[in-house]
Amino acid sequence: MSALLEVQGLTRRFGGLTAVSDVSFAVSEGEIFGVIGPNGAGKTTLFNVIAGHYKPSAGTATFSGRGISGLRSDVIARLGIARTFQAVHLFAAETVAENLRRARVLSTSHGPFAYLRSFGTGRREPDLRDVATFVGLGPLLDQTAGGLAYGLQKMLGIGMALMVTPKLLLMDEPAAGLNPSEKRAASALIRRLRDERGISILLVEHDMPLVMGVCDRILVVNQGKPIAIGSPDAVKADPAVIDAYLGDDYEFA
Numbered sequence: 001m002s003a004l005l006e007v008q009g010l011t012r013r014f015g016g017l018t019a020v021s022d023v024s025f026a027v028s029e030g031e032i033f034g035v036i037g038p039n040g041a042g043k044t045t046l047f048n049v050i051a052g053h054y055k056p057s058a059g060t061a062t063f064s065g066r067g068i069s070g071l072r073s074d075v076i077a078r079l080g081i082a083r084t085f086q087a088v089h090l091f092a093a094e095t096v097a098e099n100l101r102r103a104r105v106l107s108t109s110h111g112p113f114a115y116l117r118s119f120g121t122g123r124r125e126p127d128l129r130d131v132a133t134f135v136g137l138g139p140l141l142d143q144t145a146g147g148l149a150y151g152l153q154k155m156l157g158i159g160m161a162l163m164v165t166p167k168l169l170l171m172d173e174p175a176a177g178l179n180p181s182e183k184r185a186a187s188a189l190i191r192r193l194r195d196e197r198g199i200s201i202l203l204v205e206h207d208m209p210l211v212m213g214v215c216d217r218i219l220v221v222n223q224g225k226p227i228a229i230g231s232p233d234a235v236k237a238d239p240a241v242i243d244a245y246l247g248d249d250y251e252f253a
């Protein structure tokens with residue numbers, strides 16, 4: 001497997017606070033790669049820097065061999081990196097279909113000719129119905145997004161990210177707020193994204209059974225700094241990880 005995303009010494013400061021501190025890792029093509037750590041560890045900030053919402057204070061990110069640090073978020077989206085958000089971001093008064101359509105235009109747009117620039121990236125324009133069916137919203141295309149149950153709103157968030165036909169999907173806490181059966185569905189969906197769509201995944205999640213069950217490798221961060229990287233079994237047995245995050249009485253379902 002070759003590296004799809006390579007992050008080297010990535011750092012992001014906010015005034016005196018270093019939210020992301022000298023983080024390095026590589027995600028292989030076809031990998032489901034987890035990032036875990038306590039609240040405030042810098043996980044969302046790391047996503048924001050990779051996706052171009054924040055500029056790095058130091059370090060680099062390379063995607064498919066191309067340097068992406070410092071590029072605008074719409075440019076990075078067009079290169080094939082999409083993301084889902086920790087909080088649901090959707091147009092509540094509009095239908096599922098309209099949200100998916102808007103996601104395609106908005107995430108890749110910047111300036112009047114943005115739509116034209118989306119041509120020539122070599123990736124197929126996704127079919128709205130196909131995406132809706134994939135995330136379990138096929139029969140609900142004409143429903144108002146704000147009226148959907150929370151779990152379905154989160155699925156719509158994933159569908160919206162798929163509208164840019166990503167090669168890499170950054171998922172920020174996809175299981176937060178879901179009930180146990182919705183969590184199982186989310187976990188299956190993450191696997192299907194990789195297995196059926198060939199999308200590599202960078203996953204931030206606090207639900208440990210889900211993370212440990214679905215990830216190939218995991219990076220653990222604490223106070224912005226990487227403290228461990230490895231297989232789920234290696235990471236959950238690592239004393240530094242138990243000390244900083246998992247706790248002594250941690251057990252798996």
Ligand SMILES: Nc1ncnc2c1ncn2[C@@H]1O[C@H](COP(=O)(O)OP(=O)(O)OP(=O)(O)O)[C@@H](O)[C@H]1O
Nearest residue numbers: 014017019037038039040041042043044045046086
């Ligand atoms: N735009 C910002 N300006 C100033 N500080 C910020 C900004 N964004 C994040 N931070 C700070 O950076 C640190 C890391 O925050 P971040 O949201 O990345 O953590 P997290 O690991 O995603 O936490 P959680 O698990 O609670 O979502 C926190 O101390 C936060 O307050």
Ligand SMILES: [Mg+2]
Nearest residue numbers: 043044045086
């Ligand atoms: Mg976060």
